[in-house]
Amino acid sequence: xxxxxxxxxxxxxxxxxxxxxxxxxxxxxxxxxxxxxxxxxxxxxxxxxxxxxxxxxxxxxxxxxxxxxxxxxxxxxxxxxxxxxxxxxxxxxxxxxxxxxxxxxxxxxxxxxxxxxxxxxxxxxxxxxxxxxxxxxxxxxxxxxxxxxxxxxxxxxxxxxxxxxxxxxxxxxxxxxxxxxxxxxxxxxxxxxxxxxxxxxxxxxxxxxxxxxxxxxxxxxxxxxxxxxxx
Amino acid sequence: xxxxxxxxxxxxxxxxxxxxxxxxxxxxxxxxxxxxxxxxxxxxxxxxxxxxxxxxxxxxxxxxxxxxxxxxxxxxxxxxxxxxxxxxxxxxxxxxxxxxxxxxxxxxxxxxxxxxxxxxxxxxxxxxxxxxxxxxxxxxxxxxxxxxxxxxxxxxxxxxxxxxxxxxxxxxxxxxxxxxxxxxxxxxxxxxxxxxxxxxxxxxxxxxxxxxxxxxxxxxxxxxxxxxxxxxxxxxxxxxxxxxxxxxxxxxxxxxxxxxxxxxxxxxxxxxxxxxxxxxxxxxxxxxxxxxxxxxxxxxxxxxxxxxxxxxxxxxxxxxxxxxxxxxxxxxxxxxxxxxxxxxxxxxxxxxxxxxxxxxx
Numbered sequence: 178x179x180x181x182x183x184x185x186x187x188x189x190x191x192x193x194x195x196x197x198x199x200x201x202x203x204x205x206x207x208x209x210x211x212x213x214x215x216x217x218x219x220x221x222x223x224x225x226x227x228x229x230x231x232x233x234x235x236x237x238x239x240x241x242x243x244x245x246x247x248x249x250x251x252x253x254x255x256x257x258x259x260x261x262x263x264x265x266x267x268x269x270x271x272x273x274x275x276x277x278x279x280x281x282x283x284x285x286x287x288x289x290x291x292x293x294x295x296x297x298x299x300x301x302x303x304x305x306x307x308x309x310x311x312x313x314x315x316x317x318x319x320x321x322x323x324x325x326x327x328x329x330x331x332x333x334x335x336x337x338x339x340x341x342x343x344x345x346x347x348x349x350x351x352x353x354x355x356x357x358x359x360x361x362x363x364x365x366x367x368x369x370x371x372x373x374x375x376x377x378x379x380x381x382x383x384x385x386x387x388x389x390x391x392x393x394x395x396x397x398x399x400x401x402x403x404x405x406x407x408x
Numbered sequence: 409x410x411x412x413x414x415x416x417x418x419x420x421x422x423x424x425x426x427x428x429x430x431x432x433x434x435x436x437x438x439x440x441x442x443x444x445x446x447x448x449x450x451x452x453x454x455x456x457x458x459x460x461x462x463x464x465x466x467x468x469x470x471x472x473x474x475x476x477x478x479x480x481x482x483x484x485x486x487x488x489x490x491x492x493x494x495x496x497x498x499x500x501x502x503x504x505x506x507x508x509x510x511x512x513x514x515x516x517x518x519x520x521x522x523x524x525x526x527x528x529x530x531x532x533x534x535x536x537x538x539x540x541x542x543x544x545x546x547x548x549x550x551x552x553x554x555x556x557x558x559x560x561x562x563x564x565x566x567x568x569x570x571x572x573x574x575x576x577x578x579x580x581x582x583x584x585x586x587x588x589x590x591x592x593x594x595x596x597x598x599x600x601x602x603x604x605x606x607x608x609x610x611x612x613x614x615x616x617x618x619x620x621x622x623x624x625x626x627x628x629x630x631x632x633x634x635x636x637x638x639x640x641x642x643x644x645x646x647x648x649x650x651x652x653x654x655x656x657x658x659x660x661x662x663x664x665x666x667x668x669x670x671x672x673x674x675x676x677x678x679x680x681x682x683x684x685x686x687x688x689x690x691x692x693x694x695x696x697x698x699x700x701x702x703x704x705x706x707x708x709x710x711x712x713x714x715x716x717x718x719x720x721x722x723x724x725x726x727x728x729x730x731x732x733x734x735x736x737x738x739x740x741x742x743x744x745x746x747x748x749x750x751x752x753x754x755x756x757x758x759x760x761x762x763x764x765x766x767x768x769x
Contacts, residue, residue, distance in 0.1 A: 299456050300493035302480040304554050305510035314506070318497045 238344025289323035415462030486556035541572030
């Protein structure tokens with residue numbers, strides 16, 4: 178039988194990867210919309226997106242648990258569509274992670290789009306580039322670093338998730354038992370040796386991931402020198 | 409090519425309201441102070457302003473009407489921005505290729521344009537390695553490589569030093585000639601417009617003050633201007649009689665009997681206009697004498713007849729006709745009284761060679 182901690186690692190990576198892919202697909206248009214939005218309702222949407230930054234994860238998890246249960250509409254619809262219960266499933270923890278990690282993806286992208294602004298997009302339109310063409314040839318390459326940051330932060334934050342998963346996922350091996358939950362189990366069982374292995378692995382893994390992001394975002398020395406020379 | 413404008417755009421402070429048909433041949437200038445709406449007009453023609461009421465048609469094609477809006481990328485109109493807007497993640501050649509790749513006709517030879525604009529040495533440079541003048545040359549080349557039907561230029565020279573301005577103005581003239589590409593050139597500098605435009609439209613607070621031949625419009629501004637922004641001047645296009653008379657002066661002919669001297673132009677190869685020269689003389693640089701100033705170091709003196717005298721405070725603007733050409737002269741009210749100048753009086757206009765100004769030497 179497979180080592181339960183390895184299974185938890187596999188579940189964690191699967192959840193984080195899927196969450197990141199979904200977040201990039203939802204977060205990019207949402208960030209674009211927010212960057213270009215001029216309505217006064219913008220602050221409200223921004224606040225909703227940022228909510229998971231300040232809300233205790235258990236609060237989000239509690240409401241999701243209720244929504245996912247078969248007694249309520251989202252859970253009912255899911256059950257009708259898939260024949261499975263949503264709460265305490267892998268799908269539930271992915272949906273929860275998407276909501277919980279949303280600000281880590283939307284905020285860097287929104288900031289990058291706001292900084293990019295209209296000028297270069299107007300210039301490329303005048304050269305015959307359609308909106309989709311402009312996104313892939315101007316926006317994406319220029320804001321590449323922010324996309325990498327957004328995806329990495331979204332991924333790292335999802336790996337580190339605990340409260341939401343505990344509330345809506347429970348602890349089903351191979352389904353919802355992720356590393357942070359496995360660590361909690363070991364501690365509760367006073368198995369500190371196994372807890373140490375998981376804790377140090379998570380620590381080192383997160384450290385490597387974050388260092389890579391900051392390395393990629395470091396301004397190129399050449400540009401920095403030239404800028405200081407100009408002023 | 410006919411550009412028909414019939415549009416209104418609401419601003420906070422004023423409405424841009426233009427109803428004008430422009431016959432776009434050569435370079436057409438759009439002049440106005442900042443805030444006159446000239447850049448907005450250009451952006452509207454480009455399709456970058458969407459909040460307009462009215463119609464814009466280019467020949468038979470409706471660019472904007474109440475129920476159609478052709479997006480900028482489909483208008484086949486080029487635009488050179490004041491701030492270049494080159495793509496920082498691409499080098500010079502890649503910026504040019506961005507344009508040529510998306511061009512449907514591909515009649516222009518990319519290498520030929522690179523040669524005309526003199527970009528050979530810059531092709532593999534990054535954008536942040538270029539000077540302001542080089543950036544604008546790349547921006548101009550990039551706009552041309554989309555093979556537009558009409559090229560819009562929005563204050564393309566305003567961030568450049570005089571030397572770079574002159575070289576870009578020459579380039580605009582060369583390209584206009586070479587490609588027969590109509591251009592609409594927006595600027596707040598009347599001098600620059602005077603040097604290259606065939607026609608001029610003047611905007612003020614969102615309204616068209618006038619549209620017509622460049623020299624006529626500039627002379628009209630002499631009379632109607634209400635502020636000190638515009639230098640009153642005589643605007644001329646004259647045939648070059650001799651590039652160098654042996655004493656470091658170029659000779660222009662006003663007619664068979666009258667000549668105008670100015671400091672010698674450079675070699676003809678650097679001179680975009682082989683036969684005629686665009687130049688202007690500021691009204692404050694011309695003085696009036698009642699007798700022919702034969703014993704003066706001032707080389708230019710022309711017999712002229714006063715056709716109008718306009719007095720404003722202590723300044724007098726005199727319009728005088730010499731061999732069929734109108735000249736504008738600023739003198740003090742004091743001098744006008746002293747010489748007892750009147751309409752229909754015959755006088756001599758005098759100005760130094762250096763007062764005949766042109767960008768092209």
